Amino acid sequence: MTDKLIWNPKAECMLLKERERLQLDRLQHIVKYAYENIAYYKKSFDAAGVKPSDIKSLKDIVKLPFTSKEDLRSAYPFGMFAVPHEEILEIHTSSGTTGRPVVVGYTAGDLELWGEVMARALSMAGTTKADWVQNAYGYGLFTGGLGVHYGARKIGANIVPISAGNTKRQLEIIKDFGTTILTCTPSYTLYLAEVAGEEGIDLKKCKLRAGVFGAEMWTEKMREEIEKRLHLSALNIYGLTEIIGPGVSQECMEKAGLHLQEDHFFPEVISPDSLVPVEEAHKGELVLTTLTREGTPMIRFRTKDITALNHGICKCGRTTVKMDRITGRSDDMMKIRGVIVFPSQIEKALLEIPGIEPHYKIIITRPHQLDELEVQVETSKKMFSDEIRHIEEMKNNIESHVERAIGIRIKVALVEPKSIQRSEGKARRVFDMRNMK
Amino acid sequence: MHVKQVSIFLENKKGRLLDALKALAKAKINIRALSVADTADYGILRMIVSDVPRAKAALESAGFTVKETEVIAIAVSDQPGGLAKILEVLNNAGLNVEYVYAFAEKHENDAIVVLRTENIELGIKTLTNAKVKILEPKKVYSI
Numbered sequence: 280m281t282d283k284l285i286w287n288p289k290a291e292c293m294l295l296k297e298r299e300r301l302q303l304d305r306l307q308h309i310v311k312y313a314y315e316n317i318a319y320y321k322k323s324f325d326a327a328g329v330k331p332s333d334i335k336s337l338k339d340i341v342k343l344p345f346t347s348k349e350d351l352r353s354a355y356p357f358g359m360f361a362v363p364h365e366e367i368l369e370i371h372t373s374s375g376t377t378g379r380p381v382v383v384g385y386t387a388g389d390l391e392l393w394g395e396v397m398a399r400a401l402s403m404a405g406t407t408k409a410d411w412v413q414n415a416y417g418y419g420l421f422t423g424g425l426g427v428h429y430g431a432r433k434i435g436a437n438i439v440p441i442s443a444g445n446t447k448r449q450l451e452i453i454k455d456f457g458t459t460i461l462t463c464t465p466s467y468t469l470y471l472a473e474v475a476g477e478e479g480i481d482l483k484k485c486k487l488r489a490g491v492f493g494a495e496m497w498t499e500k501m502r503e504e505i506e507k508r509l510h511l512s513a514l515n516i517y518g519l520t521e522i523i524g525p526g527v528s529q530e531c532m533e534k535a536g537l538h539l540q541e542d543h544f545f546p547e548v549i550s551p552d553s554l555v556p557v558e559e560a561h562k563g564e565l566v567l568t569t570l571t572r573e574g575t576p577m578i579r580f581r582t583k584d585i586t587a588l589n590h591g592i593c594k595c596g597r598t599t600v601k602m603d604r605i606t607g608r609s610d611d612m613m614k615i616r617g618v619i620v621f622p623s624q625i626e627k628a629l630l631e632i633p634g635i636e637p638h639y640k641i642i643i644t645r646p647h648q649l650d651e652l653e654v655q656v657e658t659s660k661k662m663f664s665d666e667i668r669h670i671e672e673m674k675n676n677i678e679s680h681v682e683r684a685i686g687i688r689i690k691v692a693l694v695e696p697k698s699i700q701r702s703e704g705k706a707r708r709v710f711d712m713r714n715m716k
Numbered sequence: 717m718h719v720k721q722v723s724i725f726l727e728n729k730k731g732r733l734l735d736a737l738k739a740l741a742k743a744k745i746n747i748r749a750l751s752v753a754d755t756a757d758y759g760i761l762r763m764i765v766s767d768v769p770r771a772k773a774a775l776e777s778a779g780f781t782v783k784e785t786e787v788i789a790i791a792v793s794d795q796p797g798g799l800a801k802i803l804e805v806l807n808n809a810g811l812n813v814e815y816v817y818a819f820a821e822k823h824e825n826d827a828i829v830v831l832r833t834e835n836i837e838l839g840i841k842t843l844t845n846a847k848v849k850i851l852e853p854k855k856v857y858s859i
Contacts, residue, residue, distance in 0.1 A: 658725050663781045665723035665760055666814055667753050692757055695727045696781050
């Protein structure tokens with residue numbers, strides 16, 4: 280019965296017309312609020328010659344300028360805050376691996392909102408008061424840990440706030456406490472399964488039922504692997520620090536798109552080149568506007584994540600728009616010899632080959648003025664042969680299979696099992712060595 | 717008649733062969749014969765060892781991908797043309813030899829050669845019919 284659980288039927292199953300009315304009210308309010316309370320928005324709206332009163336319909340949102348990650352970085356640390364510090368209860372930041380971190384602030388209302396959307400997300404995975412939620416997302420400035428925590432607390436589930444890492448302990452708890460819901464990055468689940476094998480823990484006998492996995496890109500094939508190895512329903516969650524953290528959207532048990540919490544986050548999909556909205560169900564870059572955030576409201580934030588939106592009523596009963604699984608980022612798109620390639624395409628192709636382990640590394644080099652793409656794949660017991668001829672055949676198979684999928688020739692390098700670094704958080708899979716000369 | 721050979725995948729990385737040999741030494745496994753097939757990117761180490769299950773366990777726990785393959789061990793008279801004569805038998809039967817390597821030690825004045833033919837049963841039959849001396853696994857492990 281937990282399959283059909285809906286946390287907030289009123290909001291999640293609202294009639295489309297009614298929701299649009301609510302969104303417009305909220306949009307008009309937030310645009311005015313941002314304009315009046317944050318110098319950055321005043322400046323950018325003024326420069327674009329647009330006023331909050333120009334927003335008369337939802338379509339008018341395109342008149343507003345975009346906000347980029349760079350804009351947020353230049354506002355470091357508190358330039359995007361709409362309220363005085365007294366009103367802020369919590370701070371989170373983006374990882375800052377590629378520059379200065381983005382700082383976001385949460386008011387009491389924002390934390391309430393976060394708990395609400397995360398309760399909706401965890402309910403899609405069937406979480407109830409009776410569940411043990413083992414939260415293996417990192418607690419701290421990263422939003423994953425606390426986001427899940429607030430949602431699970433709102434539901435009243437038993438939270439195991441173990442945070443990331445400590446793999447053997449994670450497994451002991453899964454086994455001894457009877458964890459039913461697991462939350463972590465998808466790549467970490469595979470590491471957990473691997474260590475479970477080494478420790479002789481049979482995950483089939485454990486009580487895991489569903490997992491809420493996100494914070495990095497993954498594929499359908501990866502879902503199959505995870506479900507097979509952990510014996511649970513693997514569901515995709517999406518979110519980003521700039522907007523709120525996890526909980527922006529989440530898959531229901533239909534596993535066919537992520538329900539976006541539209542009453543709080545207004546989505547658009549644009550072409551990353553022309554910046555014009557694409558048609559329904561067409562792929563493009565996701566742009567989000569927070570409709571109800573108080574601490575750090577975002578207007579038309581360019582997420583760089585590539586997805587498509589599909590409206591309609593889901594079999595689960597929800598009417599909220601569904602976004603596709605993220606298939607790439609407009610900035611982690613690789614351009615190899617002029618061809619656009621997303622790491623997810625390579626992952627998908629690799630995992631279609633039987634016997635391939637879901638651990639891989641993509642290395643881009645430019646040895647002779649020409650880009651080369653090397654994919655490191657771990658040799659598994661299944662694919663290892665004591666005859667070079669067979670190994671070479673296997674290698675060639677992988678190479679041509681991936682080539683068919685992405686359109687360019689790659690080189691496969693076989694490496695020893697377990698030699699590719701396992702991640703406890705976000706997995707780093709692409710190593711672009713072209714600019715490192 | 718099937719002799720078990722242990723083979724492992726070696727990434728082309730400094731010290732990997734040494735790591736494998738150390739793992740075997742630690743488990744007190746004797747290597748009777750060995751060969752390394754190498755390509756630009758990786759190699760395959762093939763071995764006949766004193767104790768197959770223990771060798772396998774030691775290598776696996778050291779993180780190697782291990783495979784057990786059946787091979788044929790034959791006694792070859794230690795004189796010019798000894799091995800050629802035997803390979804001719806297989807050639808005439810239309811059987812491909814995947815690889816071949818030799819033991820360092822002699823056995824009753826014969827050289828010991830390990831071979832892998834594409835169809836191992838047929839290989840054994842062909843060699844037996846040609847009166848080639850095939851060694852029992854037990855003997856081979858303790859040479």
